[in-house]
Amino acid sequence: MDKKKDADDVEPGPAPSRPVDRFGFIKTEQSNSPEGVLKSRPTHERGREERRIRKWRKMIGTGGSDWKHYVRRNPHVVKRRIRKGIPDCLRGLVWQLISGSRDLLLMNPGVYETLVIYETSTSELEIIRDISRTFPSHIFFQQRHGPGQRSLYNVLKAYSVYDRDVGYVQGMGFIAGLLLLYMSEEDAFWLIVALLKGAVHTPMEGLYQVIELW
Template sequence: MEWKRSGEFEPGPVPLAKAVDRFGIGKQEVNNSPEGLTKSRLVIEQEREERRVRKWRKMIGVGGSDWKHYVRRKPHVVKRRIRKGIPDCLRGLVWQLISGSRDLLLMNPGVYERHGPGQRSLYNVLKAYSVYDRDVGYVQGMGFLAGLLLLYMSEEDAFWLLVALLKGAVHAPMEGLYLVGLPLVQQYLFQFEQLVKEHLPKLGEHFSQEMINPTMYASQWFITVFSYSFPFHLALRIWDVFLYEGVKIVFQVGLALLKYCQDDLVKLPFEKLLHALRNFPEDAMNPDILLPMAYSIKVSERLEELKQEYGNSIGKPVQPIESSGKQIQALKQKQMSARR
């Protein structure tokens, strides 16, 4: 097949613009046949989304002014709504409210600008963080996190949310995922391997026979919180829950994926098994099926036990994670001291 040079291009009919969903991703045309429903699926989805947006706006208040009060009064309602998915038009603001990064920004005016503005957004955020935290610096996986955050907020907001995540303003600090030797990745993979054996013993045994371990397929799940190579709409739903509930959702989703595909995985030899674990089928990535399955898998208590087991196995007992209130307070005090 020969390609025409640019000077030989002959214009043809211009294709009609393809319909896109609320993320800007192309979608199939809606069938408006007389036999169909009175309202198209698209219209129904839009109306449902508008109702959800109204509920969320009422819950968080103007600019998030009512958020903390609502979380204290009705935490179960907040958790339920987050698990259903944060409305896309409010996702950036809610992520900042959940993580506490807005408090860090307000307490540190001007810090972000001092770290070299003027370059592209992703470079700006990652470069600023490498200057802010020289112990961590920059590690490749951080780019996926920062890139996702920048889709929903400004550079400065994304920078402070990255700080909140890595320093543990709300949940366990993520910086151990990126330190030399990836110590937190090693801990998570140890925990995950044990959970697979306990929740999916048949598959766990097959993995052992084929000499498959989580290092071969699950490292990126934890390093990027599924923002690498997973469908965008699924990654967003996972991140909604991750920011509110912590890293346990990564374990739950990983186990749910394996559970969903278990019957096929146990039949595969090493090469095909490894390929399958890195390329899950499209139907397994449906958040409305996968996430309820993940929520049903209880892992919190066992994760804490396995964390202690891992600490003992390496001769470095892992200390219990501080409550979110103590973490954010310690981080705020550190920032205030740095400004003096």
Template structure:
């Protein structure tokens, strides 16, 4: 596949085809989580409220992100709140680069991406080519065989497999790179991929932004959302229900605001430290019951 580092414009592929606001070809109405996500409207002409949000964000980040670091240092809680409310679609590419630090990586490594694409070879090239057609096959930007979208995706994945030889190319990596390419150029997408996969935030699961706290919040939000239905079920049907939450409960526009509204006790960190200490001890002949562990079961859902 021919290498190129040209800038790409996914929007140029939309033409007159029947696609949704994100560029996916429209299919029959579905209640799946993927369909709910895709069917959320993206307005080319934002309303007054959205325009106000965009102006706030532009003021916060400055021209090309020039004010971002200063604003984050002065008002971190404002930044956190606005991110949770949602980054305006027209600014996501830039904001993702600023949050991750990939913009700094790009500036510190001029010409590196082009060298990786043009002059280096990867042992994963055939595997990458094989998987490209499976990446977002219903998105117009990636549907054309050897088209601009597929070439750009190939370039980014090949460059990363050479840059990070310990990881190389992993199947499924294309979906992450493919999403980034819908919002930014090849080189920007490459360095953001580097920041995501090689940065400190990718360490163990405990290194998630909010730690284990957000796992509890999302879990409790799902239970709260489905509370009325769950308490009506007989015990033997609960397991099936907990494995198959309704699509509406999985809608991020509803689930995440509910999750972030749930206050989690600082004692959770104490429980975590206690758990880590227990893991280091040799296992006893008989495991203690939950009631003897010092953590009442009924308190887990009421953490505040």
């Protein structure tokens, strides 16, 4: 499946004619700030961000190896640092660790691939209809049938098969789309499972079940 995708790494097609922000969204209007201000932060701010990243890397360990041990020993430190903000370059991994989705992935090898390739969903037409409406101003999802839209379809289709009680509900695409900017398809799928089914925290699936009743 796809590797981790950051806004700066994605090449879904020809470069957009309008400027984009640092997250990959096309700007709707020109900023009054000097050219390049978003990319050229003051030196003291860059230094502070680098220190935060070092602290987080030490807390996480290689590939998340130290995470559970650190959380058990220093839960209040973890909570405080999360509230201050997770460094952008580490969000994908940290979200997986916090949610418990990394454990789900490791316990279910090959399941995502099977759902995408071999299963069919009764919601496929609905998902296809909604794909182009998900983050239409983001360069990764703009190209029709491009890599962004294909990845988004795969994740949503896989979840609609995995959890047939909830299936697919309009609005899921925005969660899946955000996750795909920080991680692979398979990682994004298991993070959605962890969020909706409650691997660690209170499950969110009731939200979509209520929407379905409407």
